[in-house]
Amino acid sequence: MLENLRRRVTVSGAALSLLLLGACGGERIGQPLDAMTAEEIYQRGERQINEGNPDDAAYTFGEIERLYPYSEFAQRALIMQAYAYHRDGDYENSRASAQRFLDFYPAEQDAPYAAYLLALSYYDQIDEVGRDQGLTFQALQALRAVIERYPDSEYARSAILKFDLAFDHLAAKEMEVGRYYLKRGHYAAAANRFRTVVEDFQTTIHTPEALHRLVECYLSLGLVAEAQSAGAILGHNYRATEWYETSYAQLTGQGLSAEVSGDNWLASIYRQVLRGEWL
Numbered sequence: 484m485l486e487n488l489r490r491r492v493t494v495s496g497a498a499l500s501l502l503l504l505g506a507c508g509g510e511r512i513g514q515p516l517d518a519m520t521a522e523e524i525y526q527r528g529e530r531q532i533n534e535g536n537p538d539d540a541a542y543t544f545g546e547i548e549r550l551y552p553y554s555e556f557a558q559r560a561l562i563m564q565a566y567a568y569h570r571d572g573d574y575e576n577s578r579a580s581a582q583r584f585l586d587f588y589p590a591e592q593d594a595p596y597a598a599y600l601l602a603l604s605y606y607d608q609i610d611e612v613g614r615d616q617g618l619t620f621q622a623l624q625a626l627r628a629v630i631e632r633y634p635d636s637e638y639a640r641s642a643i644l645k646f647d648l649a650f651d652h653l654a655a656k657e658m659e660v661g662r663y664y665l666k667r668g669h670y671a672a673a674a675n676r677f678r679t680v681v682e683d684f685q686t687t688i689h690t691p692e693a694l695h696r697l698v699e700c701y702l703s704l705g706l707v708a709e710a711q712s713a714g715a716i717l718g719h720n721y722r723a724t725e726w727y728e729t730s731y732a733q734l735t736g737q738g739l740s741a742e743v744s745g746d747n748w749l750a751s752i753y754r755q756v757l758r759g760e761w762l
């Protein structure tokens with residue numbers, strides 16, 4: 484998606500040469516910004532981005548908004564400022580500029596990109612499972628806004644992919660905490676984490692392991708019916724995985740089978756989702 488913006492802001496070789504030579508009507512290098520036209524300032528900001536100076540470009544684009552607030556370049560400069568800040572890794576200011584664009588120009592052509600940049604300002608800070616997941620929740624909300632408000636935009640598809648990855652990230656965090664409790668013998672606390680994955684993040688790649696860990700937890704707690712039900716769901720949906728093989732061995736090792744048993748939350752999931760018995 485950022486490639487699209489790069490294509491839009493890249494100055495051609497010929498045009499860049501004119502700028503550098505200070506041709507008539509172009510930017511004059513070294514001239515104070517307040518002595519330049521809005522277009523000349525905008526061109527300087529473009530040049531700074533192309534030369535790899537996004538921090539300088541963000542300042543330059545901001546000056547257009549200050550010096551020429553009602554010009555046609557003020558609107559374009561605001562979205563470019565958000566982009567420049569993002570290129571510089573200044574996510575907080577990128578988010579502020581993108582939000583200001585959406586506040587001032589909600590129906591303009593670049594509104595979908597502004598919303599996408601805002602979402603990226605959260606998403607691009609999601610790097611480690613062990614960190615606080617507040618940014619992940621914010622990224623999910625912002626990405627959902629792009630998907631729902633601009634479903635036909637070129638940014639919607641990318642937002643969907645990133646939404647799935649962020650969603651998976653949250654499930655990974657639950658799994659990490661669950662494994663922590665499990666290793667220390669806190670089976671009830673661990674089971675609650677794995678249950679969250681099964682109930683709230685069932686479309687992620689972590690569901691098979693979560694079901695297996697539930698088998699482990701419930702067997703350790705003596706909750707045989709729950710363990711068997713977890714094994715049944717695992718066998719129904721993920722029979723070819725190593726997690727099912729391990730769970731099956733654990734259950735049969737105690738003379739149990741991987742089948743729905745009792746009237747517990749896993750049995751309800753099995754009946755409702757897998758067999759379609761809603762009543």
